[in-house]
Amino acid sequence: MGHYDFIIIGAGASGINAAHQVQTEFPGAxxxxxxxxDAIGGTWDFFKYPGLRSDSSLTSFGFRWRPWSEEKEIAEGAKIQKYLEDSAAYAxxxxxxxxxNKVTGAHWSSDESKWTVEVDFDGGQDKRVLKGTYVIACSGYYDYETPLQAEIPGITDFGGVVVHPQFWPEDLDYSGKRVVIIGSGATTVTLLPVLAKTAAKVTMLQRSPTYVLPVASASGLxxxxxxxxxxxxxxxxNFWQSVIVQILIKMFCFTFPSLARRLLINxxxxxxxxxxxxxxxxxxPRYNPWxxxxxxxxxxxFYKALHGGNCDVVTDHIETVTKSGIKTKSGRNIDADIIITATGLRVFILxxxxxxxxxxRFKMEERFAWRNCMLEGVPNMALVIGYTRISWTLGSDVCLRLLMRVIHHMKNIGAVAVMPVVQDRASLKAEPFISMKSTYFLAARDTMPRKGNVEPWDERKDFISExxxxxxxxxxTIIKGLEFTMGLGDGQGCQHEKYGKPNGHAKGHSKAD
Structure with missing residues (x-):
């Protein structure tokens, strides 16, 4: 059985950054x-569909401790995966x-002040058990094994090939074929221009439209x-100009939604x-930007492909899929050899x-998220979630640095465990802690942790504020809402104390509420 100070789950961008934070803040841990x-990279190693790329600037997506140095700010997935791999080796x-090593279970013991982590090795051929003081979950927010299941009438009757981008077949040949992409999100916008290069026809079939903004892949500035x-x-x-531009665009869209909508449509x-x-x-789109x-x-x-003569956009609902294509509710028939169901991801926290x-056992949907980083009633575990509206890693980095400050404080006061505790639960208005209205987030509303309407349980702020x-x-101020368990220091176990406004010393007198 392995014993660790920190057990980090996931070797994607957040997991690599978590490891860097740990070894920087706690040398020797x-x-x-x-x-x-079997590889580093998370999302960027897992997805294999054509054209996979970032949808935010790599200048702000990359690590502060090893900045992105390629010319293109919007880069293809393979380059991002290589960057993550090289960054891990560099550090x-x-x-x-x-x-x-797939983590299947994590069990906290207050008697030991330790996590017991259960792991399936190599597809379940062997099982392992590890002990750790802290668990940092960097497994992202979607299900790697099961995509969001959209109800598409008649899809089993289709005589061609049905593909979900999450499980793209390496040998899929779409050249000279009639391809229909069901969906209007980022995956569709990424796929269409790549498929259009060799496909006979590419049709984007959407129930409702989205905003698609052209941006330069490389910044002259x-x-x-x-x-x-x-x-x-x-x-x-370059980092701060990228951050500020993203925040200004977001603020403009939220402050002047009607004007932002008109500008984008124009x-x-x-x-x-x-x-x-x-x-x-x-x-x-029916909704406001952001x-x-x-x-x-x-x-x-994307727009260049729409000018190419072999692409079309259809805004309609599917009546049924037939053997040879799709029939819409307006009566239109769309012939297809390949149907791509780009209908979203299944949100799957932890x-x-x-x-x-x-x-x-605890239900995530019954727990409030403390500063969007820890779960109410769950000791010594961080849930690392990035931003969903701007670069993911900006948010995950803030979460990790917050955790490091909390752990430094624990060491200063001699604590062995920390746990978020809601003092006045009835006063909190519970809502899913990710408030975006994308289909896949709405589908997962009842399975996500809750946010409240007061600090430290409220929604995330902008990056600069955080x-x-x-x-x-x-x-x-930072530890508001946390309770600490103090070690006795004599090997006899632990005693429970609550700390309020510590001044850097090991003495405290009240709960941090």
Whole structure:
């Protein structure tokens, strides 16, 4: 049985960053990264569909401790996976990763102040048990094994090939074929221009439209800054300009939704001129910008494909799938050789791990999330979730740095466990802690942790506010809502004490509520 100070679940971007935070903040700490697959990269190693790429700037998506240095800010998945792999090797993190180790259970014992983590090795051929003081769950938010199941009438009657992007067949030949992509999200916007290069016909079939914003894949400003300033200064400037641009766009959309909607529709209308595809009804969403995440297309590749003559957009509902294609409710028949069901991901927080606290299983949907990082009533475990509207890693990095400050405080006061506790549950208005209105998030509303309407249980702030809070906030404010279990220091077990506004010393006197 292995014993560790930190057990990190997942070797994607968040897991690699978690490992870097641990070894930087706690040199000499014993840690392990458990990865269910056989490679580093998470999302960027798992998905194999054509055109896989980022949908935010890699300048802000990349690690602060090893900034993205490629020219393209919107990069293909293989390059991102290589960047993550190289970053892990650069920091020596790769030596701590154990592949083909799928975590199936995590069980907390208050008597031991330890987690017991159960692992299936190599597809269940062997089972392992590890002990750890802290568990940092960096397994993302979707189910790797099962996509979101959309109800598509008659899909089993189709005589061609049905593909979900989550499980793209390596040998799928779409050249010269008639392809229908069901969906209008980021995956569809990514797939269409790539498939259109060799397919006979590509039809995007959507129930409702989305916003698709053309952006430059490489920034002239980033290139100019890199070429004229020392690397460290250039990286800092480029990081913050990327962050600020994303935040300003988000703030503009939330503050002036009607104006933002008009501007985006005008941009899309201009891109569609001459394509024969009208902006209305195909690109006039019913929702305001950023109620769902904006789709982007690098260098306008999506719109260029729509001008190519072999692409079409159909906004309609499916009546049924037939042997030869799809019949819509308006009576239109769309012939197809291949149907791609780009209908979204199944949100799956904690990756289906069986979790218990002192033998009691807990339901995630019944727990409030403390600062979007820990779960109410669950000791010494962090749930690392990034931002969903801007670069994911900005949010996951804030979460990890917050955790490091809490653990430093624990060491200062001699605590062996920390747990979020809601003092006045009746006063909190419970809602899913991810508020986006994308279909797959709405489908998972009843399975996600809750957020409240008061701090520290409320919704995430913007990155600048959270970054300042985590970097410079008073520890007494940061630990609001946490309870600490103190070690006796004599090997006899633990005693429970609550701390309120510590001043860096080991003495405290009240709960941190």
């Amino acid at each position: 014993r840690y392990v990264v458990l990865e269910a697959r 020596g993190i790769d030596k701590h990763i154990q592949f083909k 980033v290139r100019a800054v890199r070429g004229s300033l020392p690397k460290r200064i250039a990286d800092t400037i 941009i899309m209308a201009k891109e569609l001129e001459g394509s024969g595809i009208p902006v209305d009804p195909h690109f006039t 109620d769902q995440r904006l789709c982007i297309c690098p260098d306008g590749d 990756g289906g791990i069986d979790c218990t606290v002192d033998g009691q 970054n300042l809070f985590v970097s410079y906030g008073r520890i007494g």
